[in-house]
Amino acid sequence: MSSFFLTTAIDFVNSRPHLGTAYEKITADVIARYHRLKGDDTWFLMGNDEHSQNVFRRAQEQGKAPLAYCDEMEQVFREVWRGLDISFNDFIRTTDQKRHFPGVQTLVQACLDNGDVYEGTYEGPYCVSCEEFKPEKDLVDGLCPIHKTKPEWIKERNWFFRLSKYQRPLLAYYEEHPSFIEPEVRRNEVLRLVEDGLVDLSISRAGQSWGIPLPNDPQSVVYVWFDALTNYASAVGYGWDDEQFARRWPANLHIVGKDITRFHCVIWPALLMSAGLPLPGQVFGHGWVFFKGERMSKTMGNIVDPLDAAKRFGPDPLRLYLTKEVVYGADGDFTWERFEEKYNADLANNLGNLVNRVAAMTERYRQGRLVAGGGGSLATLAADSASAYRRAMDGLALHEGVAAAYRLISAANEYIAETQPWSLARDPAHADRLSGVLHDAAEAVRIAAVLLLPVMPSSAAEILRRMGETTAPGDLRFDTATAWRASGERGILNAGALWPRLEDKGAITVSETTPGTPSPSSASSAAPAPSAASAPSASAPAGTTPHPVAPAALEQIAIDDFMKVQLKVARILEASNVPKSKKLVQLKVDVGEAEPRTILAGIAESYQPEQLVGRTIVVVANLKPAKLMGIESNGMVLAASPEGGGALLLNAEPAVPGTRVR
């Protein structure tokens, strides 16, 4: 029996999971369940990333101790995962002192022992505004590229990892293991990044308490990315259970978002190399699921709560949608309209109705008992589907795997139309033929259900039950379960609609939060949800989950602090795009001074220069000048910057330019 160890990224706990996060866990869960079905000794790890300053701040805002806050959030996350039927074997938290702390400290020590960690008495340029050391190569004319200020020459004690040393070993590794990074887009990106050269990385933060102390310098804590990456190893025993670690490590697959593939493809393997540990088999960078074509974000107010989508019929329709409709590795889109459309087509009309008609005819014509007959054309098709499915799933083409299962479902519907069991039933002479036809249809449905088991665990299990499968779903093994059964007797259960058809648009739409888009009533004419037996997880109390309350207490400043910032009314006299810049617009503004000022603003993606001339805006007048793209900017315009990008200028009532704003 081969073993398979897969992980997902661990999540920051500063807000509850949204559909995008759920997407990652659902697809990983499909993979995990598929491997269990194949009989692999599967270990599926998930967890929470808690040693982040964001998390620390979030806890403070809510007036809670960080750890207590993380405890609460763990429950929130676990509840969502439960509601989605995520079958993780283990859940690691980075605040786990028994498992994670020793893992991290052992890894630091191993890198230290190998001479790859050195103390950063390295006199480095440190940008106070960034609160970050600036690598020499990032400096522009000796200034911080972001703040255009002269970095301070600081000797703050800091520990660095010799990432630069691993450029060649990493490139060699990618060369030897072409599938280490998938899909190819991500691989290209990472190759390019590493070829450009790697800079040593600080792995410690001094003067912080929220984190894991360095073994060699307990006054400092391990930097959060080092801390987080180590979870994959610490969870399976690294640093505290050598036997388990030897058995499970290395991971076969890290499932991560495309935004963090680089951490997993560069830093993580370099750390492992340094520590002399085997490298994971593959890092897969999945895409994002957008909502109506837009990135989900809190500021956009278009977050979809995964449990909302699982509310009416359990998690399976959502799980099917996300695996079947999104090409795995590419970005996808979720809309309620599309979700309902696919629900009706794939579940109500196709699979659900198929199960129903087979069961109903068997009950009516054969009192629910079927004896295996001759076997027909469907058997070959079932075998083809199963092997196509397997090929797709092994290559992580989840969408193709599901498509293969659906080809079998369609074939079964066609088969019934061709053979017309209802006609056969009218003539007693065709009794044997009728038995054979019903059996073959049921057998095809059974095999399709086996293929769908990883995607829709509870629904597929229910279908198997109705098709007379006597083996418990968890005990089924791919090869034997997908083999055509040409002998034996089985009882078929006719138990009503699995997925009632949705007649009204918006029937399962719930609590859409997009501003300006009133959510349609969730009332509908559709029949009630299926029985608890068919979808045990459907009973998750989705609607009752307490949402963390919005922020209240931000860090407060004194009025004096605010007065240091000189805000002034300004009128835009000229505006032009900055050559070679995607975001910058060059402005000439009247701030009530003798000469107009030149100010650069990163709003080119939101405004055409023509739209800007004549506007009255607010600028920061006493900001140190900075040079951007070779042009000096003397101030800063105020604009709202939504998380998803773009900028919205703050317009002022036309006051005299130069008027103080406060």
Next chain:
RNA sequence: GCCGGAGUAGCUCAGCCGGUUAGAGCGAGCGUCUCAUAAGCGCUAGGUCGGCGGUUCGAGUCCGCCCUCCGGCACCA
């Protein structure tokens, strides 16, 4: 600007190493059966395969240039 990816029927996408009338699913229209959740099945949809040029007996399929979109980097006082 540099690097990478993509642009094929209303929508989501297949089309490998170039070769008969460019495909699938969904949606839509029409027809049909009646076991079934007004579901199923069949037929239809006639799309300059982003644009221009080139290689070739022959190009979505190779080459060059251009346009658009997405992502990464730069940049976002």
